[in-house]
Amino acid sequence: MVGKTERVVVTGMGVASPLGCTLAEFWECLLSGEPGIRSLEGSIFSGLQSGIGAMVWGYEETQYFDIKEVRRMSRSSQLGLVAAGQAIPQARLENGDALADRAEVGVLIGSSIGGYAAAEPFIRNFYERGRLSSLTIPISMNAGPAANVSIKYGFQGPLLNVDAACATAAHSIGYAFNMIRSGSLQVAVTGAADCPFAPAVVAAWATMRALSTREDCPAEACRPFSADRDGLVLGEGAGILVLEAESHALRRGVPILAEIKGYGASADSSHLTQPARIGPVRAMQRSMIDAGLTVDDIDYINAHATGTEWNDKNETGAIKEVFGQRAYEIPVVGNKAALGHSIAGSGALELIGCILSLRDQVVPPTINYKVPDPECDLDYVTEGSRRVPVQNIMSNSFAFGGSNAALIVGKYEPGNGRS
Numbered sequence: 001m002v003g004k005t006e007r008v009v010v011t012g013m014g015v016a017s018p019l020g021c022t023l024a025e026f027w028e029c030l031l032s033g034e035p036g037i038r039s040l041e042g043s044i045f046s047g048l049q050s051g052i053g054a055m056v057w058g059y060e061e062t063q064y065f066d067i068k069e070v071r072r073m074s075r076s077s078q079l080g081l082v083a084a085g086q087a088i089p090q091a092r093l094e095n096g097d098a099l100a101d102r103a104e105v106g107v108l109i110g111s112s113i114g115g116y117a118a119a120e121p122f123i124r125n126f127y128e129r130g131r132l133s134s135l136t137i138p139i140s141m142n143a144g145p146a147a148n149v150s151i152k153y154g155f156q157g158p159l160l161n162v163d164a165a166c167a168t169a170a171h172s173i174g175y176a177f178n179m180i181r182s183g184s185l186q187v188a189v190t191g192a193a194d195c196p197f198a199p200a201v202v203a204a205w206a207t208m209r210a211l212s213t214r215e216d217c218p219a220e221a222c223r224p225f226s227a228d229r230d231g232l233v234l235g236e237g238a239g240i241l242v243l244e245a246e247s248h249a250l251r252r253g254v255p256i257l258a259e260i261k262g263y264g265a266s267a268d269s270s271h272l273t274q275p276a277r278i279g280p281v282r283a284m285q286r287s288m289i290d291a292g293l294t295v296d297d298i299d300y301i302n303a304h305a306t307g308t309e310w311n312d313k314n315e316t317g318a319i320k321e322v323f324g325q326r327a328y329e330i331p332v333v334g335n336k337a338a339l340g341h342s343i344a345g346s347g348a349l350e351l352i353g354c355i356l357s358l359r360d361q362v363v364p365p366t367i368n369y370k371v372p373d374p375e376c377d378l379d380y381v382t383e384g385s386r387r388v389p390v391q392n393i394m395s396n397s398f399a400f401g402g403s404n405a406a407l408i409v410g411k412y413e414p415g416n417g418r419s
Helices: 023-032 066-070 075-090 114-129 136-138 143-151 167-182 199-209 246-252 277-290 309-329 343-358
Strands: 010-014 105-110 187-194 239-244 260-269 300-302 390-398 403-410
Touching: 010 023, 010 075, 010 167, 010 246, 010 343, 023 343, 075 105, 075 114, 075 143, 075 187, 075 239, 105 143, 105 167, 114 136, 114 143, 114 199, 136 143, 136 199, 143 187, 167 187, 167 239, 167 260, 167 343, 167 390, 167 403, 187 343, 239 246, 239 343, 260 277, 260 343, 277 309, 277 390, 300 343, 309 390, 343 403
Parallel strands: 105 187, 300 390
Antiparallel strands: 010 239, 010 260, 187 239, 260 403, 390 403
16 A cells, blocks of 8 residues: 555454453353354343344443433443443553543444434334434434544544444444554544344344344354355444554553554445455455465454355355465354344454454354355364464455455564555
8 A cells, every 4th residue: 555654553452242241251252152142032122023133141231321321322332332441441541641642542433223223212202102302313323332432532533433334343443544554643443333123123134034033042043154054143242442553552652462454445336235256355355465465374264254145155255266275274264153243343343353363372163053065165163262373364344235344453563564
């Protein structure tokens, strides 16, 4: 990329996920193959058209917010703040840190479907009773998670919401990455937060026949790459990262967790809901060109892997087209079998898992793989977590509308970057 001036590093991470609201719990469950998908019966989301989902189990809003705050925020905003509340202290950006100018900290947190879900009860009340709350618009904005983080912490750099459906988080992180390495921003709080659990929203997904119907065995419902896969399972969650110019992080003396090395984006330009191979191929290729890496440098691929019949074989084919014979040598993992599909939030949670893989040199499993599929014939790590030497990881996010993003994250090595 012309004009690249700064290496971009990760200095903070936080999660609100179906596997827990701390990095330690999230990672332990992901490695052990703990499923975050369960029956929604008896939960606050009972009565939806699909009775299974991956909600943030055990989350009690009053543990984090007072009643007034709860009334004024969507669930997406709440989850985003919970995750940011871990990432921002880890990056030492709170309590008036003199070395991090709050006016120069940007917030690029995406959300895609949470606004629809948050607006549904207000709209229903309007049509049934002719009443509407003054909170309707503030709560239903997809920019809500980003705005609430900016307000809480007083960050006054660029504030924006990226919405690219299921690729939202990856594009948000990619935009933050580009702003920092070009020198237009020093620090960004980025990632995504989403919650799709509202009756009409879930029913709309069911109408498209995109959801798994295995309500009798929720924990095994989502089966990426398995020949008997029958659809995705909706989830909620937030993953927040703090990205920083390397020089800025070193000046502040904050620990560096990893380095963002490349970002590739593309469009299928084909179909609103059925992915084409060319888009994912170009996104993956562009991410490697951007990072200055080759197929031999990628040690692990975190796949989009929704568990739908078309996506998984399309992604497998795209990986084989990009990596050739080497595709069969690289672990390819689908986390959505455990995490569900939190739409905007998925890519951020998955990238955080990749960074933890770099830290611990271990790859989590793809759970629920039951039946081999001749069209999905790569190494999906189906027998439990695996110790693997990993230096560079590619994380894929593909979306309805044909929006594709691939990020490359690697171990941080001082003095070993490109200008």
